[in-house]
Amino acid sequence: TFAVRAERIGVHNFTSIDVGRVVGSGIIKSYMESKGVRLKVNLDEPDIEIYALVRDDELIIGVNTSGDSLHRRRYRIYNHPAALKTTLASVLVRLVGFDGRRDFLDPMCGGGTIVIEALHRVRHYPNILFRYDYGYRKLRLYDKYVEDYVAEELMHGIRVGNERAFCIDISPKHIEGAKLNALSGRVLDAVNFIIGDSTRSETFKEISHNVNYIALNPPYGMRFHNPKKIPQFYETFVKTIKEQFSGAYMALITGSSNAMEQALSKYDIKITRSFWVMHGGIRAKIYLVKL
């Protein structure tokens, strides 16, 4: 069985449903001609998933080799209500340049996604440590020997050293959840958890001054917080973090970009890089700064 997942970007006089229908009937026709078999469509649990993307005047067709989206890493057992997508967390980690030699901090860590992604990156943890289901296994080109060989190489690549991270959140419940996620993500040994308010300098007393990499996903003020309070909240946070970790690199993602830009500029923090991304239907901006 198969399914076509169609997407469309640009202005056209047809819909993505039309794209799916036309590509689907093309596949049935061509398979019938070459194999003499009429393929069946199964939209819920297809053996093979075909992607058809119409982007302006291009049509790109591909086979889904990953199966479920790769941002579903499967280590997350505590689901924070505003959890960051693992892939975006990984972007923040890369941007800030964490290499494990100096410490890492997420001062509003929620369920710990960014800290876990940071440690996975420096330890070279492959996804296969947590996830076993991949779409390529259903394809004819799948070769178990090749897969075992690659898996072994990846497992040999793991490097566990003295890397350390700090995970702070104001909510004891989220810190408990972050501990569960770190345990399931096999990085509990490298994380120090602190319940505290990151807009207050006392919170950072227990933290080593070896922190050189900071990444966070602060509240945007859209879901649970009062949007009117966000500018003041960002300002107090930026002031405190700069006082505590002057010279450190900080990457962050927020849907309240104006408030963040004002706070950074008030404390003379220059933006090294910034770009827009979509996060759960919200347009959000990622920033890299040096404190």
Ligand SMILES: C[S@@+](CC[C@H](N)C(=O)[O-])C[C@H]1O[C@@H](n2cnc3c(N)ncnc32)[C@H](O)[C@@H]1O
């Ligand atoms: C958007 S969530 C972070 C989600 C996290 N990146 C994840 O993937 O699970 C923002 C977090 O900031 C925390 N927070 C809000 N105000 C804070 C403060 N003053 N100090 C520390 N944490 C705070 C909230 O409790 C919440 O967990």
